[in-house]
Amino acid sequence: MTQSIAIIGASGYTGAELIRLIATHPSFRITALAANSKAGQPLASVFPHLRHLDLPELVTWEQIDFDQIDLCFCALPHKTSQEVISKLPKTVKIVDLSADFRLRDPEAYKQWYGNDHAAKEMQTEAVYGLTEFYRDDIKGARLVAGTGCNAATGQYILRPLIAGGVIDLDEIILDLQCGVSGAGRSLKENLLHAELSEGTNAYAVGSTHRHLGEFDQEFSALAGREVKIQFTPHLGPFNRGILATAYVRGDAEAINAALRTAYADEPFVEVLPMGETPSTHHVRGSNFVHIGVVADRLPGRVIVVAALDNLCKGSSGQAMQNANLMLGVDETAGLMLAPCFP
Amino acid sequence: MTQSIAIIGASGYTGAELIRLIATHPSFRITALAANSKAGQPLASVFPHLRHLDLPELVTWEQIDFDQIDLCFCALPHKTSQEVISKLPKTVKIVDLSADFRLRDPEAYKQWYGNDHAAKEMQTEAVYGLTEFYRDDIKGARLVAGTGCNAATGQYILRPLIAGGVIDLDEIILDLQCGVSGAGRSLKENLLHAELSEGTNAYAVGSTHRHLGEFDQEFSALAGREVKIQFTPHLGPFNRGILATAYVRGDAEAINAALRTAYADEPFVEVLPMGETPSTHHVRGSNFVHIGVVADRLPGRVIVVAALDNLCKGSSGQAMQNANLMLGVDETAGLMLAPCFP
Amino acid sequence: MTQSIAIIGASGYTGAELIRLIATHPSFRITALAANSKAGQPLASVFPHLRHLDLPELVTWEQIDFDQIDLCFCALPHKTSQEVISKLPKTVKIVDLSADFRLRDPEAYKQWYGNDHAAKEMQTEAVYGLTEFYRDDIKGARLVAGTGCNAATGQYILRPLIAGGVIDLDEIILDLQCGVSGAGRSLKENLLHAELSEGTNAYAVGSTHRHLGEFDQEFSALAGREVKIQFTPHLGPFNRGILATAYVRGDAEAINAALRTAYADEPFVEVLPMGETPSTHHVRGSNFVHIGVVADRLPGRVIVVAALDNLCKGSSGQAMQNANLMLGVDETAGLMLAPCFP
Amino acid sequence: MTQSIAIIGASGYTGAELIRLIATHPSFRITALAANSKAGQPLASVFPHLRHLDLPELVTWEQIDFDQIDLCFCALPHKTSQEVISKLPKTVKIVDLSADFRLRDPEAYKQWYGNDHAAKEMQTEAVYGLTEFYRDDIKGARLVAGTGCNAATGQYILRPLIAGGVIDLDEIILDLQCGVSGAGRSLKENLLHAELSEGTNAYAVGSTHRHLGEFDQEFSALAGREVKIQFTPHLGPFNRGILATAYVRGDAEAINAALRTAYADEPFVEVLPMGETPSTHHVRGSNFVHIGVVADRLPGRVIVVAALDNLCKGSSGQAMQNANLMLGVDETAGLMLAPCFP
Known part of the structure; x- marks a missing residue:
């Protein structure tokens, strides 16, 4: 069985890291890649190191057909992320890699990030994504907030x-x-x-x-x-x-x-x-x-x-680990890559 | 089906790179790791980045039971490699990563490396390991000579x-x-x-x-x-x-x-x-x-x-690709890792 | 005797390198530092490594009193440089570090840089600043064009x-x-x-x-x-x-x-x-x-x-060497710093 | 007036840094460079970045005529340093860059360095070389112990x-x-x-x-x-x-x-x-x-x-600053080099 994956914010480093990891994942398949500022470009023009992969062209996130998506990684900058996620269908599973849903308290959010949160109700819905300590909650979550690295x-x-x-x-x-x-x-x-x-x-x-x-x-x-x-x-x-x-x-x-x-x-x-x-x-x-x-x-x-x-276990690897849990596949799938040394 | 793999010279960078690649190979299993100067140590003391792997302790190459080995990677320095390989059972399949069997002509070898070759007859037996250009020969080879990076x-x-x-x-x-x-x-x-x-x-x-x-x-x-x-x-x-x-x-x-x-x-x-x-x-x-x-x-x-x-496609990745061919498994097995950028 | 020096474009790397070199020059004194986008700031806010120096605050180049300047280094981006230099008093000695006066032929300039030159007559006036080969011309020059690194x-x-x-x-x-x-x-x-x-x-x-x-x-x-x-x-x-x-x-x-x-x-x-x-x-x-x-x-x-x-001999060091010649001081003044290794 | 300087241990990084600094010092002149393992070689073969300098050939420290030396920098490894310094004429001024004379208490020395000190009486003679805090003592000292970086x-x-x-x-x-x-x-x-x-x-x-x-x-x-x-x-x-x-x-x-x-x-x-x-x-x-x-x-x-x-203010620059004090020259002589950025 194959899971259909979308990535919003595919032109940043955490987006690229997600794609790197999914490249050897046994069952995840990338169905949509969004990067609004680069929509229409092939991913290889943004990340030449991924040119060997057979990937969809970059689109805007509004162009994604979420009915076909099992899980969406959102790798946008903070503040943008909350605006986009609040507009996505409430049925799609989301792992957010930004800072936007890490803090459950709107006051704390405002204190640290300066702005009023645009999706306050989702702050409490979101599960904090530190896998080893929120594993059970993550399994049942619709929205998981990736932690700071x-x-x-x-x-x-x-x-x-x-x-x-x-x-x-x-x-x-x-x-x-x-x-x-x-x-x-x-x-x-x-x-x-x-x-x-x-x-x-x-x-x-x-x-x-x-x-x-x-x-x-x-x-x-x-x-x-x-x-x-x-x-x-x-x-x-x-x-x-x-x-x-x-x-x-x-x-x-x-x-x-x-x-x-x-x-x-x-x-x-x-x-x-x-x-x-x-x-x-x-x-x-x-x-x-x-x-x-x-x-x-x-x-x-x-x-x-x-x-x-920081890019892997601190961000995209953690996100993958959580996505594995949310989709019911082996938690370690696609993540057993040995470190690259030297 | 699983192939049993030995690595001689496991304490160098190409040895470590082989282990990194085999870590995600679907059917290769490391049965023996030799590094004569470090025999008796766990690999994690030599390469802490591989500590998560369940690997045999380092031994001397003389301690390896080659009857149990489907293929042996030899990642020794040149000159040492020819001496060791000439003493291995003639039945074991070998991918040598050193310079020792790249040159077929003993005179050319001596000109570039300075010493008389210790296993001249194996120089002509060895197949030059540039996979894309010697693929058919490699499939049937017993000894493949990895190329210079x-x-x-x-x-x-x-x-x-x-x-x-x-x-x-x-x-x-x-x-x-x-x-x-x-x-x-x-x-x-x-x-x-x-x-x-x-x-x-x-x-x-x-x-x-x-x-x-x-x-x-x-x-x-x-x-x-x-x-x-x-x-x-x-x-x-x-x-x-x-x-x-x-x-x-x-x-x-x-x-x-x-x-x-x-x-x-x-x-x-x-x-x-x-x-x-x-x-x-x-x-x-x-x-x-x-x-x-x-x-x-x-x-x-x-x-x-x-x-x-240089460490992957120029050396250990090439060696893996050749080993895949020699053992009849998918040539790309374990090798589709996306580049690590940034 | 002391020479009074101005630097236009002091907020870039070649500007900083000029200041580093002048810091140990026996007779050059920096009288004016211009960086139009940072005017009003102390240099230490732009280049904290120079904070120990007693330097004038950054100004716009229009604010410089060129009557008091013996020589002006111009470390602006190309194209901007020609526009600024063409407006400076024709009496002030200038070492330009940009590409603007390296090519004597307006057609060649346009071919390589894409625009019509804004100060064509100065293209022929300028002496090409490769010191060892244009030493005599540089000694008598008013405008010297630093070479590409x-x-x-x-x-x-x-x-x-x-x-x-x-x-x-x-x-x-x-x-x-x-x-x-x-x-x-x-x-x-x-x-x-x-x-x-x-x-x-x-x-x-x-x-x-x-x-x-x-x-x-x-x-x-x-x-x-x-x-x-x-x-x-x-x-x-x-x-x-x-x-x-x-x-x-x-x-x-x-x-x-x-x-x-x-x-x-x-x-x-x-x-x-x-x-x-x-x-x-x-x-x-x-x-x-x-x-x-x-x-x-x-x-x-x-x-x-x-x-x-590239920053020293390829740019600012060369410019200093030429300035030394133009001002009649020892060609090596301020330039005998030994390389910084490791 | 010129001061005649010797450096023992000229083939290490702190030795090279001393030479780099002395290269622009107004009155220090290097009379002898010792590096016992490289004696007989020109310094340029050990440190090609100093090849433009007119320097004496490397000798052994025993070959130095200390009657001609105003001050000797000793940039040897610890333990070796105490052995060499204890054999030098008691009249020569010394700045030691090793750890050997930093600790005044023989017990403390043994605790941290493991061996009995070979020149215990000199431990108390030595002045701790943190210039800003021992300035007056350093001025009158014969032996100054450079601090750890x-x-x-x-x-x-x-x-x-x-x-x-x-x-x-x-x-x-x-x-x-x-x-x-x-x-x-x-x-x-x-x-x-x-x-x-x-x-x-x-x-x-x-x-x-x-x-x-x-x-x-x-x-x-x-x-x-x-x-x-x-x-x-x-x-x-x-x-x-x-x-x-x-x-x-x-x-x-x-x-x-x-x-x-x-x-x-x-x-x-x-x-x-x-x-x-x-x-x-x-x-x-x-x-x-x-x-x-x-x-x-x-x-x-x-x-x-x-x-x-660490190499300059933490070691060789500090040593120079102390040497300036010990020889009665301007404390900042040769040391006003601006940082090399980028």
Whole structure:
């Protein structure tokens, strides 16, 4: 049996990553590709690396016949996404990769994103797409909200620790490096090779990054009390990958055990031997997460490091994993690609 | 039906690439992994990016029970490879990724590699592994010699032009840029990030690169006369990819037609629309070759550019494609991974 | 004695490079910095790496009092440059870094750049700024036209060979790799880190690059007959540097001798020992050119490779060297910075 | 007046950086270059980027006539350095760039470096080379111990805050990214371009990095009590640069004021406007430090970020600055090179 897939926003990096993954999926078939600004073009003119695939020409999303679509990935910029999704037939299953349905509270949304949400009722309908922790809800969902890529990485570290009660909730610092594809295919000066290669910098310093909205929502819900972490992202001179270094307080063995237990049966999350930490090099191009725990020389302080590929496990791979669940196929279908190293 | 696969030389980049590809192959199963210097270690300690795979521990090649092996990939350094392969059971099918069996003539081998060949009789037994041009021979071969990665790239451009009689055989210049993984995982000063990133240089200038032995052998056989090209490789600050820019003399339309005809039914070779040229970015991590033809402003001069991934189509992907043929499975099995961009 | 310097177009990379060089110049002082789109801002907001310098605020070029200026560098985009320069007082000395005054023939200009030149009379007034070959003219010039960065690199190889009559004028191929800063600080998709890093591609294939206008003009004038070369640039994943690989016909010793003779007394051009070739890594951030000659295995064929830093020797360093000559100070003043390696 | 300079360990990156800086120093002249493993070679064969300089041939350090030397830079690996320095004439002024004389306490040295110190009496003689804080001692010193590059970066942030009593001494976390040249020109697998580019990882996790010895010594001395910080370095895919992100507790305005006061008259330390943070891109190749302060969203928490070039300000530039002081020349001589961007 074959599932018919549409992608809206096919001309961005997460759109391309979805197509890359679907290319080896055993049962998904791409029926429609939309990119309004490039409608009428073959995909190969936008993404030459996909030229070997037999794909439909780019159309506008309004041209898609959704009666023929089993599931639609929406890979649009935030704000545009909510406007488009609110106009799609209410029967079509949707995995949204934007930020638009991650926050359930309209006030929180407005606080972090600045505008009134255009589809408030759908904010509560949407299931938060962190697969390992919302699996059952995702299976029955019509609309799944893909998580932020930084937000996913931090949660892979912190959710089991918060849920397990093994860390001090008031002393959580998340320091993170993100590759440049996380910023999308946008024409900004700081994303030019000449500006970005051979160096690094912090951004959104002072815990002002929008993904904190997700951390606040998820960690507070999990803890049953307000949890606010410190979070500093850095922009690194690499295309794919997030490395998150978390500074927490607790017992290293207990922390390690909490992670091992949480991920014991997970196909995509690897907890490294105690004392080892991961590298983004070793998850590049894949849907895997590597996590490692180290006790600090200071008693009661622990460092936990996680690595994943922001475009794959942090975005399009997660979306595929969720789509698999929503359509009742094997959760790992199309996602067992080994990392591309070197 | 499942084929049982061994890899000798599993701790190098081409070994790792074979494992990456076999990870999604529908019927190949890795039964033995040998790396004599690392025997006893789990593969994850050598290549952490493959830690999610359920793989046998590294052994010495002498420990492999070849009765259980349908096909053995040999990814050893040249010279070592001939010594090991000459000692393997004569019944086991072998795809060698080293330079050792590419040249059929012992004198040519000695000229380019400096030593007397340790298994001269196998030099003539071995089939040259450029799949698209030796497909029938490969199907029946016991020993296939993987081509040089630069040599493969140049031949994808030049073989159809020489065979088609559409270029001047005395006026062929091949200028090429190769990514650093082509040099393997060897500890050399010029391969350090600090020495290599953010710049480029030519090497083996003056047509002294060993892959010229392959060009001489193959092009002369094809033309029925001696053909000697000029060839200058450059080392670029990227890990994967070869871009070959060939300067030839002939009619651009005829050249384009010769390439289109040669590759019309090939699953992995894409000839771009006339006037377009490829980028290594768009084949990274894949088994695809992109080729494009442009007429120069000078009448009768033509530039043909080809791009492939040296580790995949230039080495391990080619080896897999040949193994598929040798074992009677679909030639493209495990090889349809889309390029990893960005 | 101090010379008062203005820079128009200070918010681009060549403008920044001029300021970097002037920072250690013994007698140049920056009196005015213009960047019309950023007028009113401190330079540090545009180029934070120059924040330690005590510099005037950015103004529009119309605000500059040229009576106080000894020399003005004009680092504007081409076409804009001719419009601005034609309106500047005819008394001010100018070094233009754009393409606007490189071609003396209005027809050639229109052929390569597409528009009618807005200051045709100044095209012939301008002296071509390849310092080593136009030194005497530059000393007395009012307007010097900086060369193309690729054009400079090719000419360092080819001028002495053409002038010396040691190569076949009809068989010249120039294959070149250029770093991304050569494209300036412009917001183009192919200049994004995510698109450019970890790979390479050719561009302007078929000898269609605008710098061929300079090659045609200069080489034909030098040879006293029409000389047309083939030229293929490639865009490499590095910020600074041009590596040019020239394929020529002649005697390697004679070619080497011609280069040694031409550059024997030049402070910035190093001819490597015969058989060695340069790397862009080793000229990065400096005003030096490294050139090396190798005989090909094919008799009568020779490869000459040159490396320079496109932003420095290929543009702003050259402009400084010319300004030094025009203002009667030591030609090497401010330019003896050693390359920045690694 | 000219000072005669020797460099021992001239074949490593810090040696090359010293030579690069001395190349534009107004009064330093290199009289001897030692690199025992390369003795007899011209420096250009080891560092082709310095080939334009007129330098003495490499010798062994035993061949140097120290009577003729005003100051000797010692850029050897640690442990080797103490052995060599202990044998040099006690009259020669020395700036050591290794780790060997940074720790005054033999026990602390042994704890962090594993071996008994071979020149214990010189440990106490040596002045710690963080120029801005030991300036007067350095002026009169015979032996100055260059600081660790990471240690320098952290101290530029933390010393004024500890000395000023504006932060909680028990709550200091230093998260840091270091470029690969910090590891030197050593042949290690993880320093290969293929292993390092396009990704990042933490190392020495758990506050086990040797530079903690310096932090412990310096911060405790400054505070008059034991101060132990948490410190996690990361290895980034860039050649030059350290970005340190410090998480501290205190009042942001007070912290900012402490830094401004401390560095008000410093030629090389720039405190950015409150709320801005630096980038390593903007200090590359220079002796400058950029520091910026941001208040976190959590009251009482502050992030301070510093950037410097590990090879220059973190090592060889610092050494030069100290040498200037020791020899009585202008402290900034040869060090005002503007950063090389892009």
